Amino acid sequence: xxxxxxxxxxxxxxxxxxxxxxxxxxxxxxxxxxxxxxxxxxxxxxxxxxxxxxxxxxxxxxxxxxxxxxxxxxxxxxxxxxxxxxxxxxxxxxxxxxxxxxxxxxxxxxxxx
Amino acid sequence: xxxxxxxxxxxxxxxxxxxxxxxxxxxxxxxxxxxxxxxxxxxxxxxxxxxxxxxxxxxxxxxxxxxxxxxxxxxxxxxxxxxxxxxxxxxxxxxxxxxxxxxxxxxxxxxxxx
Numbered sequence: 001x002x003x004x005x006x007x008x009x010x011x012x013x014x015x016x017x018x019x020x021x022x023x024x025x026x027x028x029x030x031x032x033x034x035x036x037x038x039x040x041x042x043x044x045x046x047x048x049x050x051x052x053x054x055x056x057x058x059x060x061x062x063x064x065x066x067x068x069x070x071x072x073x074x075x076x077x078x079x080x081x082x083x084x085x086x087x088x089x090x091x092x093x094x095x096x097x098x099x100x101x102x103x104x105x106x107x108x109x110x111x112x113x
Numbered sequence: 114x115x116x117x118x119x120x121x122x123x124x125x126x127x128x129x130x131x132x133x134x135x136x137x138x139x140x141x142x143x144x145x146x147x148x149x150x151x152x153x154x155x156x157x158x159x160x161x162x163x164x165x166x167x168x169x170x171x172x173x174x175x176x177x178x179x180x181x182x183x184x185x186x187x188x189x190x191x192x193x194x195x196x197x198x199x200x201x202x203x204x205x206x207x208x209x210x211x212x213x214x215x216x217x218x219x220x221x222x223x224x225x226x227x
Contacts, residue, residue: 004156031213042117042202042217043157055212090156094213100145102213104156 025093
């Protein structure tokens with residue numbers, strides 16, 4: 001079975017641009033969460049979606065938004081990119097809302113110049 | 114406000130010996146704790162977890178201990194193998210309506226020397 005997949009693998013953008021990151025959860029998983037990992041730190045929670053509804057939002061500005069589609073895949077959108085948005089963006093899926101076991105994808109490495 | 118802390122950025126052990134990774138938390142609302150392992154250029158891989166109603170959980174070479182009164186948990190790896198060399202993250206989840214949001218520590222780089 002395929003694990004969590006994310007696209008693209010790497011992305012380079014300039015300040016002020018917009019970016020869309022994509023995630024496909026493990027088949028049968030209905031919850032998707034997004035995390036940002038800056039070098040040298042642990043992942044920081046951005047959003048959780050379960051059954052296409054937002055179930056949690058971390059301490060990130062409104063430039064960050066996300067959605068979940070009927071097939072449970074998800075997109076993370078970031079507007080007006082800043083240099084500080086450069087990070088590894090991780091997607092995690094779990095079968096239920098509580099997500100006792102969350103499975104992470106390989107991440108998308110975003111570099112903002 | 115760092116609610117989950119891993120105070121040791123790095124740990125080096127000899128192959129075959131025990132590795133002990135430590136994690137402290139401050140929020141008493143956390144009810145579920147997880148350990149993840151991360152290799153470079155890969156996403157974190159789930160290792161083992163423990164509910165706050167238990168004080169120990171074991172899975173093969175990996176054992177997690179939870180001391181609620183001290184708000185401390187540890188991961189024991191016995192015996193350590195060179196393939197265990199990776200960054201280890203401790204994570205915690207709140208009960209109630211917090212969904213699956215995880216709060217991570219900063220990570221500990223484990224190096225197992227042959």
